[in-house]
Amino acid sequence: MSLRLAARMQRIKPSPSSAAADRAAALRREGRSIVGLVVGEPDLDMPAHIAEAITEAVRRGQTRYTQNAGTPELRAAISGKLSRENGLDYPASQILVTPGAKSAIFNALLATLEQGDEVLVPAPYWVSYPDMVLACDGTPVTVVGHEQDGFKLRPEALARAITPRTRWLILNSPSNPSGAVYSESEWLGLIEVLRAHPHVWLMTDEIYEHIRFTDHEPRHPLVLEPGLKARTLVVNGVSKTYAMTGLRLGYAAGPSILIDAMAALQSQSTSNACSLSQAGALAALNGDQSLVADNAELYRQRRDRVVLRLNTIPGLRCPVPDGAFYVYVHCGGLLGKLTPQGHVLNNDDDVVMYLLEQAGVAVIPGHAYGLSPYFRLSTAASMQTIDEGCDRIDAAVAALRDSA
Ligand code: PLP
DSSP: OOOOOOTHHHHOOOOHHHHHHHHHHHHHHTTOOOEEOOOOSOSSOOOHHHHHHHHHHHHTTOOSOOOTTOOHHHHHHHHHHHHHHHOOOOOGGGEEEESSHHHHHHHHHHHHOOTTOEEEEEESOOTHHHHHHHHTTOEEEEEEOOGGGTTOOOHHHHHHHOOTTEEEEEEESSOTTTOOOOOHHHHHHHHHHHHTOTTOEEEEEOTTTTOBOOSSOOOOHHHHOGGGGGGEEEEEESTTTTTOGGGOOEEEEOOHHHHHHHHHHHHTTTOSOOHHHHHHHHHHHHSOOHHHHHHHHHHHHHHHHHHHHHTTSTTOBOOOOSBTTEEEEEOGGGTTEEOTTSOBOOSHHHHHHHIIIIIOEEOEEGGGGTOOSEEEEEOOSOHHHHHHHHHHHHHHHHTOEEOO
16 A cells, blocks of 8 residues: 655645756766756855864764753853844743754744744745745745845735734845845834734744845844844854854744744754754854854855856846845846757746756756746855856857747
């Protein structure tokens, strides 16, 4: 008898970025030269002092279960980080250490959503939000942030999207995939709408916090409006800032009622985040932070290069992102064109497939992020790789013809 999967498995799909990476890997196995500009993780090495702290933790035998919610030292360090860097006051008891920020988001949704509850997900969005909402029986409601608004959610659009069933607004700044960074005045516009709707909770996904290219650091939304703290979950982690994606270490800070519920779920599913990763995160948060700014500068240089290069290619338009390590490229100018093989490019899926097949460049179609016709290109790659990718895209676009 065949295994019967739960109905919720019909609603969710595997991550499109993994699918794109798999496709690129398959072509590489066939001997094709592929420039991969897909990944959502730093290409840089984890700082040596963090590796040392993890090694030391192994030597000391820190290989057993820790407290479910995280070690007291790490929770204290996170509390210190939130105070020092964000001006937020959270006692350790209101902080949960999780196996990656992803797990924090998932458990927050699982702990709060009933069938049909709505979660507002501004598009373009990180691919996992809608599927996580669906997996938790909720209904993701997409609200588009248009390119002319810097891909950001407008207060009017937020107000229109809120219904009595709305439970959460998930806001990701700096954003994956658009790189949008909300300014204080943009936050204030959204805060005003949230003030008028006390049943809506705010989840701020701050995983790209330190990869930001704006001169002025916006104050945290909860500093702008402390009144929202009782219904906000702050989500963050060490994956992107310290190049620790594989160590799976994130955290959330919020009201006790929610943190306790998430901790209960964690205790019955994954248990504590990896003990060694917690030791590494402790060293990351309490250690020298100079590398953080150095890395942001590196990503800024790559951003500048890729924006410059792609904007010289007819049919592409590359807005300038203010943060994260992606560009979100408008490819509407290529639609309707004919490939050398005689196929018409009808949508961003076709464009991405063409770039992969014709030029050996792997990027991800905008439809995966809820806003077309675009593609996401990751700048978490060396300057040489980025240049090679741009050269190939340029050549592939030049090979297109107008259809009759
Ligand atoms: N949030 C966003 C917007 C992301 O892009 C990612 C990773 O790609 C995550 C959260 C997950 O982070 P973590 O590796 O800590 O689970």
